């Protein structure tokens with residue numbers, strides 16, 4: 001009899017798409033604080049002793065810190081689309097690109113949680129930039145818009161679990177020159193990633209970026225304070241991360257760690273043992289099935305990402321799940337920045353594990369940062385349109401023929417071969433491509449096979465056919481363009 005009752009309950013919860021943890025009053029809230037262009041390792045808890053991130057550090061200290069979190073795409077719209085859909089970006093049709101649309105038939109965790117009774121909303125930058133209408137959606141994929149967290153909270157019914165997306169505008173460009181220094185950033189101690197020249201113009205630019213990272217962190221602190229005030233802190237899954245790396249040359253819109261590797265910390269009251277540090281490889285698309293799993297909502301089969309729940313609830317440190325030993329990611333169109341009349345982006349995919357980064361560039365005739373040409377009447381449409389305009393880019397252009405700068409300029413802006421392979425133990429900065437070195441032939445083949453097998457299994461149109469469509473979808477935004485000769489005078 002008891003067995004029959006148990007069976008009946010299992011059937012009941014299965015029919016409702018719910019598991020035991022999803023019973024009324026037992027479901028966690030979700031607060032996702034998502035920075036715009038915040039790269040690894042720019043947080044105190046990761047050892048950066050220049051930028052101050054006490055709120056992020058607290059989430060890590062009271063929860064779990066991830067050493068190997070990567071975005072799915074180093075570009076705002078598709079990175080956010082992958083997080084929301086739990087799918088590889090190349091399966092999202094138009095939404096694989098920047099300034100696109102999100103087709104309404106793609107399931108998103110936000111909609112599924114809303115259907116399951118959650119109060120769902122966002123403030124500031126949600127799924128963006130893009131247009132809703134062409135995809136047939138009425139509201140932002142991140143939920144209904146609210147000006148503040150408090151206004152969002154005021155609209156929930158008593159006892160209703162909530163799912164909130166705080167999309168900061170920081171540290172996206174433009175920056176107010178000198179704002180980092182004014183915020184107390186120690187400019188002279190800044191060490192740029194080695195792909196950029198270590199000169200005052202670049203350090204000042206990074207200081208301004210750091211200043212905005214601190215502004216984002218202040219916002220995270222305010223979210224935590226609000227949760228404490230309403231007594232929901234310990235029943236809330238707080239996730240803090242960024243949508244891709246910093247908006248600097250060879251960073252944002254690139255498949256190197258400088259574009260893909262992001263901070264990630266998650267706090268969830270007593271459910272996560274405090275102070276844990278894990279090395280499991282995470283693709284931020286994993287957040288969608290994680291949130292559904294935590295809420296007891298069935299994970300749609302189309303989701304290619306995997307729930308992090310086993311990693312979150314395990315007690316240990318280091319590598320929790322042996323299968324989480326790599327991530328696969330890529331990019332398509334960031335801006336419309338190739339030689340006209342090419343309307344596509346820079347199609348590429350990659351696999352990253354503990355030891356290697358292997359990148360497959362599908363069309364090496366294209367330009368990874370966009371065309372260097374800027375004369376509209378001649379050939380180009382946008383001058384390095386995939387790299388945000390700013391002092392570091394301007395400095396490198398102004399000094400591109402200097403012997404010290406030329407090799408770095410080429411790393412950032414020159415064309416790249418079809419295959420890139422980096423030996424991370426010897427070359428953590430990923431500057432020395434060994435794909436053509438016979439000593440690495442076996443490794444190169446093993447990684448290429450692993451990547452291609454996965455892309456085929458997950459119906460990547462660049463591999464199974466139809467990839468040219470990704471070049472032709474409408475682009476609804478603008479592209480950084482030639483700023484005029486006067487922009488370089490001070491460098």
Ligand SMILES: [Ca+2]
Nearest residue numbers: 036037076243
């Ligand atoms: Ca962004």
